[in-house]
Amino acid sequence: MRANKTVSLSVVILLITVVFAGAVIVPAAAQTDTMQFRYNAQHTGDYSPVAGPTPPNGQLKWSFTTENSVDSSPAVANGVVYVGSFDGNLYALNATTGAEVWNYTTGSSEDSSPAVANGVVYVGSDDGNFYALNANNGTQLWNFTTGGSLESSPAVANGVVYVGSLDNNVYAINATTGAKLWNYTTGGGGWSSPAVANGVVYVGSYDNNVYALYANNGTELWNYTTGSEVWSSPAVANGVVYVGSEDNNVYALNATTGTKLWNYTTGSGVYSSTAVSNGVVYVGSDDGNVYALNANNGTKLWNYTAGHFMWSSPAVANGVVYVGSEDNNVYALNATTGVKLWSFTTGSSVYFAPAVANGVVYVGSQDDNLYAIGNSLTVTISTTTASINQNFTVTGTLSAGMAAIPGATITLQRSTDNATWTNVATSTTKATGSYSFSRNETALGTYYYRTTYAGNTTYASATSNVVTVTVQQTTLTMTVSNATVKVNQALNFTGALALYNGTSSTPFSGQKVYLEVSTNSSGPWSLASSTPATTNAAGMYGFAGHISIAGTYYIRAQFYATATYPGCVSPVGTVVVS
Numbered sequence: 342m343r344a345n346k347t348v349s350l351s352v353v354i355l356l357i358t359v360v361f362a363g364a365v366i367v368p369a370a371a372q373t374d375t376m377q378f379r380y381n382a383q384h385t386g387d388y389s390p391v392a393g394p395t396p397p398n399g400q401l402k403w404s405f406t407t408e409n410s411v412d413s414s415p416a417v418a419n420g421v422v423y424v425g426s427f428d429g430n431l432y433a434l435n436a437t438t439g440a441e442v443w444n445y446t447t448g449s450s451e452d453s454s455p456a457v458a459n460g461v462v463y464v465g466s467d468d469g470n471f472y473a474l475n476a477n478n479g480t481q482l483w484n485f486t487t488g489g490s491l492e493s494s495p496a497v498a499n500g501v502v503y504v505g506s507l508d509n510n511v512y513a514i515n516a517t518t519g520a521k522l523w524n525y526t527t528g529g530g531g532w533s534s535p536a537v538a539n540g541v542v543y544v545g546s547y548d549n550n551v552y553a554l555y556a557n558n559g560t561e562l563w564n565y566t567t568g569s570e571v572w573s574s575p576a577v578a579n580g581v582v583y584v585g586s587e588d589n590n591v592y593a594l595n596a597t598t599g600t601k602l603w604n605y606t607t608g609s610g611v612y613s614s615t616a617v618s619n620g621v622v623y624v625g626s627d628d629g630n631v632y633a634l635n636a637n638n639g640t641k642l643w644n645y646t647a648g649h650f651m652w653s654s655p656a657v658a659n660g661v662v663y664v665g666s667e668d669n670n671v672y673a674l675n676a677t678t679g680v681k682l683w684s685f686t687t688g689s690s691v692y693f694a695p696a697v698a699n700g701v702v703y704v705g706s707q708d709d710n711l712y713a714i715g716n717s718l719t720v721t722i723s724t725t726t727a728s729i730n731q732n733f734t735v736t737g738t739l740s741a742g743m744a745a746i747p748g749a750t751i752t753l754q755r756s757t758d759n760a761t762w763t764n765v766a767t768s769t770t771k772a773t774g775s776y777s778f779s780r781n782e783t784a785l786g787t788y789y790y791r792t793t794y795a796g797n798t799t800y801a802s803a804t805s806n807v808v809t810v811t812v813q814q815t816t817l818t819m820t821v822s823n824a825t826v827k828v829n830q831a832l833n834f835t836g837a838l839a840l841y842n843g844t845s846s847t848p849f850s851g852q853k854v855y856l857e858v859s860t861n862s863s864g865p866w867s868l869a870s871s872t873p874a875t876t877n878a879a880g881m882y883g884f885a886g887h888i889s890i891a892g893t894y895y896i897r898a899q900f901y902a903t904a905t906y907p908g909c910v911s912p913v914g915t916v917v918v919s
Contacts, residue, residue, distance in 0.1 A: 376416040377456030378494035379614060379654065379694065383577045384536040386616030386623070386694070391417075392658035393700035398803045399673065399683035400740055402701060402715040403439035407432065410689070411705025413464075414494070414654075417698040418457040418476065423464075424703075424711050431455060431464055431472075432711075433479060436698070439713060443479035447472060454494035454534075454693070456502070461516070463502050465491025471504055471512070473519060483519030487512065494534040494574070496542075501556070503535040503542050511535060511544055511552070513559060523559035527552060531572060534614075538577035538596065543584075545571030551584055551592070553599060563599030567592065574614040574654070576622075581636070583622050585611025591624050591632070593639060603639035607632060614654035614694065616662070621676065623655040623662050631655060631664055631672075633679060643679035647672060652692035656702075663702050665691025671704050671714065685714050718751075718803035720792050726811050726840075727782065728907040735778040735790050737805060738770075745774030749794055753778045756789040759807065782812040785843030813842040815849060819898045819911035826918055828891055834884040836898055836911055838876045848880030852900060856884050859895045862913060866897065888918045 379386045408428035415424040421442055422434045429449055433442040448468030455464040461482060462474045467490040473482040488508030495504040501522060502514045509530040513522040529547030536543045541562060542554045547570045553562040568588030575584040581602060582594040587610040593602040608628030616623040621642060622634040629649050633642040648668025655664040661682065662674040667690040673682040688708030695704035702714040720737035727733050735753060739746045749770045754762040768776040782788055792805040815838060822833035834856060839846040853873035857866040874882040888894060894916045902908035 374419050374460075375458045375497075376418050376696065376698070377458070377497055378414055378416070378454040378534055379536075379574065379576065379616070380656075380696070382496045382498040382537040384496070384534065384574055384614065385576050385578050385618065386614070386654060386656050387618040388656055388658040388697035389618070391699070392697045396659060396661055397663075397673070397697070397700055397702045397715050398718065399685050400715050400719070401685070402713040404710045404712050405432070405434055405439045405441070407709050407711070410707040410709055411711050412452045412693060412707075413705065414454040414694040415696045415703040415705065415711065416455045416457050416462075417696055417703060421476070422703055422711070422713075423455040423457060423462050423476075424705060425453060425455060425464060426705075426709075427452070429466075431462070431474070431479075433462075433476070434711070436701070436703075436713070439711075445472070445474055445479040445481070449490070452490075452492045452532075453504075456495045456497050458497040458516070463495045463497060463504075463516070465493060465495065465504055465506075467491065469506070469508075471495070471502075471514065473502075473516070485512070485514050485519045485521065489530060492532045493544075496535045496537045498537040498556070503537060503544075503556070505533060505535060505544055506530060509546075511542065511554065511559070513542075513556070525552070525554050525559040525561065529570070531570065532574075533571055534574040536575045536577050536582075541596065543575040543577060543582050543596070545573055545575060545584055545586075547571070549586075551575060551582065551594065551599075553582075553596070565592070565594050565599045565601065569610070572612045573624075576615045576617050578617040578636070583615040583617055583624075583636070585613060585615060585624055585626075587612065589626075591615065591622065591634065591639070593622075593636070605632070605634050605639040605641065612652055616655040616657045618657040618676070623657060623664075623676070625653055625655060625664055631662065631674065631679075633662075633676070645672070645674050645679045645681065654694035656695045656697055658697040663695045663697060663704075665693065665695060665704055665706075667692070669706075671695060671702065671712070673702075685712070687712060718792060718794050718805040720790070720805040720808055722790065722808040722810055724905055725809060726813060726905055728814060728905070729785065729812060730781050730783060731812075731905075732779055732781045733810060735780060735792070735808065737776055737792055738774045739776070739794055739803070740774045745772065746770060747772045747774060749774075751776045752793045752795075753780075754791050754793060756791075757786065759789045762791070782810070785812050785814065785841065787811045787842060811842055813840045814907055815839070815900055815909040816841050816846065817854070817898055817900055817909045817911040819896070819914055821896060821914035821916055824915060824917065826888070826916065828918055829887045829889055830918075831885065831887055832916065834896060834898070834914070836882060837880045838882065838900055838909075839880050840906075848876070848878065849906075850876050850878045850880055852876045854882045855899050855901070857897050857899055860892065862895050862915075866899075869896070888916065891918045893917050
């Protein structure tokens with residue numbers, strides 16, 4: 342108990358107080374510094390290299406509302422999401438929080454999907470201009486004017502940007518200066534976005550053709566004529582060009598010669614662009630299906646039926662296919678079997694392709710929002726520091742999209758090295774999807790907690806983020822400047838307060854330390870002054886004063902317990918006053 346009186350010894354204490362401010366540093370997620378439409382210049386749609394170790398499981402992390410429909414696919418680079426809107430703006434948003442970093446207003450709507458490379462964002466606009474913007478602040482570096490709207494998304498390769506325009510041209514533009522290097526005129530222009538691989542540019546056109554152009558000068562290498570307009574953007578993998586056509590077919594063409602290797606006929610037009618991963622081609626059709634086709638021969642492996650997949654192109658990452666639909670949903674499908682893992686419902690149609698980075702799916706909707714969809718299992722802890730046997734709680738939620746998952750078994754796991762995990766308890770989610778565990782630790786140290794969900798036939802398995810609690814005790818030292826003094830001779834009492842976790846000590850700053858005095862080494866103890874000292878950044882404290890009556894005095898410092906930290910007392914010092 343804190344002493345409630347002051348020894349009547351005319352002990353004068355002068356307080357030394359130092360106040361410091363601290364900062365919290367949040368570790369950054371894994372980053373990628375480049376991304377473009379369909380992930381890379383080949384437009385394979387395979388985001389596995391940057392998707393992260395924890396797959397998304399349908400939980401809404403955040404959404405950002407624009408002034409009109411989000412009609413482009415996002416690009417994620419250096420912790421920022423770049424996406425265009427039909428409101429005429431290109432937005433840069435914090436990838437973790439969704440907070441706006443900057444926006445740039447063009448002359449018209451933004452249907453072109455941005456590409457990010459070497460600190461520059463490249464994007465086309467319906468105003469006929471192609472823009473290069475500083476990725477950090479949105480400042481325009483240059484713009485290039487074409488003769489028509491730019492619905493096509495750019496591809497960046499070897500210092501050159503390639504983009505199509507509705508003025509029927511494909512342009513090659515110097516990525517640094519914006520100077521035109523060449524243009525190639527097709528018979529119809531279009532939405533198809535160029536793909537670049539092995540020195541060749543591949544692009545579809547409204548004139549029913551797929552073109553292969555030499556990347557260095559725009560000379561035609563070959564063209565292949567389909568039965569209708571080609572809105573789909575080609576994907577190039579392993580020497581093959583995969584592309585859809587309005588004639589209901591998906592084509593596989595030899596990338597060098599343009600010879601047809603195979604075609605697969607769906608029930609309606611194929612406006613979706615193909616994704617290619619691990620020998621499988623994934624594509625949506627206006628017949629309401631997503632198809633998985635053997636990349637070598639076009640044999641159907643599976644199809645998944647939902648709404649009309651007229652525009653959205655699949656994105657693949659680590660064995661999962663993500664695709665949007667006109668039925669307002671974003672679907673996550675097992676890439677091997679086509680079984681639905683989860684779906685997330687937006688407020689309107691999802692026309693454009695998702696992007697995947699660091700465990701999050703980013704996708705726009707006609708409801709004017711960009712959505713960040715992440716892991717469905719979250720966990721928090723009531724305190725990050727505790728003392729031995731002090732109770733703390735671990736809580737969280739389980740949900741799919743915006744819907745809670747009740748009645749699910751959640752397993753709490755504990756680790757002492759953040760690598761080897763042991764199951765320690767289970768809990769069942771409530772109607773709100775929430776769960777809770779009560780814990781305490783009996784020894785000093787740092788402990789890691791996470792939760793897991795095994796999943797079922799409807800919902801995918803999930804592993805939460807990791808939370809940490811450090812169990813520690815306080816330690817206090819004290820030094821007396823002179824053990825033998827005369828009456829009223831100056832005295833100093835100094836020491837340090839620290840936190841000890843069983844292996845190391847760290848200074849404990851900004852805490853109140855009280856000086857206590859007694860005429861008996863075993864007490865009782867009383868406050869030498871009701872005014873405490875405050876520890877500085879090094880955990881140090883100090884008192885200065887004198888004693889006016891001769892005798893032997895015993896001095897100690899005390900830190901009183903808080904709700905989080907246990908109290909402690911320093912060793913006792915002796916002062917003989919003569």
